[in-house]
Amino acid sequence: MSxxxxxxxxxxxxxxxxxxxxxxxxxxxxxxxxHDLPITWFDVLSRLNQSPDGRxxxxxxxxxxxxxxxxxxxxxxxxxxxxxxxxxxSPEDRRGVYLALTAAGGAKIAEVWPDxxxxxxxxxxxxxxxxxxESLRTAAGKILKDD
Numbered sequence: 001m002s003x004x005x006x007x008x009x010x011x012x013x014x015x016x017x018x019x020x021x022x023x024x025x026x027x028x029x030x031x032x033x034x035h036d037l038p039i040t041w042f043d044v045l046s047r048l049n050q051s052p053d054g055r056x057x058x059x060x061x062x063x064x065x066x067x068x069x070x071x072x073x074x075x076x077x078x079x080x081x082x083x084x085x086x087x088x089x090s091p092e093d094r095r096g097v098y099l100a101l102t103a104a105g106g107a108k109i110a111e112v113w114p115d116x117x118x119x120x121x122x123x124x125x126x127x128x129x130x131x132x133x134e135s136l137r138t139a140a141g142k143i144l145k146d147d
Contacts, residue, residue, distance in 0.1 A: 022123075023123050023124050024039070024067075026119070026122075026123040027039060027116070027119050027120065027123060030115070030116075030119040030122075030123075031112070031115075031116065031119070034112075034115050034119075035108075035111070035112050035115065037108070037112060039067060040065075040067045040075060041075070041078075041079060041082075041084070042109075042112060042116065043065055043066050043067045044061065044065065044075060044076070044079060044085070044099075045079070045084060045085070045101065045105050045108060045109050046109060046113075047061060047064050047065065048061075048085065048099065048100065048101040048105065049101055049105075049106065049109045053100075054100055054101035054106070055088065055098040055099060055100035055101065056098065056099060057090070057096055057097065057098055057099075058072060058073070058076065058097050058098075058099055061076075061099055076099050079099075079105070082104075083102060083104045083105075084101070084102060084104055084105035084108055085099050085100060085101060085102060085105055086099075086100050086102055087099060087100070088100050
């Protein structure tokens with residue numbers, strides 16, 4: 001593997017980085033305007049919603065978050081205070097703590113999801129044809145597979 005970065009790869013990297021930042025800012029603005037919900041909260045709630053039993057260990061949650069890895073404990077505190085999640089002690093390991101989605105958290109995901117999907121389409125999907133989407137999916141898959 002070469003340590004030299006060619007101009008096309010560098011341009012692709014910059015394009016991805018700047019496009020990501022632009023789309024995230026717009027998704028965040030839509031989420032705040034439509035639901036008064038920080039996108040970091042939505043990230044946690046959606047990850048819990050997609051997990052088995054609607055819960056993850058705190059360290060597992062840190063590994064899969066898109067928007068924040070630092071301050072997960074403080075973020076969990078705020079979500080818990082809002083009634084959207086609860087902490088559960090692990091029955092296998094008394095030191096282990098799960099963060100679990102509450103019924104209110106599940107309802108919030110159901111409420112927000114359709115608007116979030118529309119926002120993704122408006123700020124991202126509309127710019128891609130099927131070939132573009134497949135190319136991005138393939139490239140992202142290669143990068144993610146390297147973990």
